[in-house]
Amino acid sequence: MKILTCCYIAAVLFFIGACANIRAGKVTVQSYGHFKKMMHMKKTKGVVNLRKAIPSVNGYAVGAIQQGLGEITVIDSKVWLDYGKDGLGNSSNNIPADEQAVLLATSQVENWQTIKVNNTFSKKNLFGFIFKKAKQNGLDVNKPFSFLLEGNFAKLMLHVINGQNPQFQGHGGKVTLFKQIKEERNNQAATVVGFYSAGNQGVYTHPGESWHLHAVIRDENIVAHVDDISTLKNVILKLPQINN
Structure with missing residues (x-):
């Protein structure tokens, strides 16, 4: 009887420990809406309450x-x-009670691991660096994850959307679905929050792309979508901490 009891307790403790490891190491991205369908079918109504x-x-x-x-x-x-x-x-930090998103990717990250970016990178090479470091630091790169970039950027090509564009003729044309206000920033301090989509291209990223980035320029109260990015040295990359 004592042996059976000990075995039962050991099994329970093993199960609890295993569940704790699963929770600690889990990186989950939740998405709402579908970029490709939004573009092709002009579905621009809200799909989820932001609050x-x-x-x-x-x-x-x-x-x-x-x-x-x-x-x-x-x-x-x-x-x-x-x-x-x-x-x-002129961005707002308050969410109106009835405000909705037409497209949204969210993640919940308690702890981050910090990696110095000691080289200057173009967008393509930066994405390659993030992918490599994510893999080296225990993230499953076959699944979506979020990340942060902090520091000074050699170039940030930004835009903010401003309602539907009546001249839009369909995806692939020269006119975008939404009107855009664009601006280029050089040697700009910012925090960039990004999402890697893995195989979910065209859901919360552009079709054929795996990355969706936004920049926050706090002292000017600017948040904007990032179309292009290049880094100066000493930018900080933050990836979700995976506990083994």
């Missing part, structure tokens, strides 16, 4: 406001809503 979708603690997100009225960015559960009608900047 309900964004994690109340340790939350990170990028997305677009319903009807393409602006950009959504969340860092550590602090929300920036940049409505294009106000131009680039």
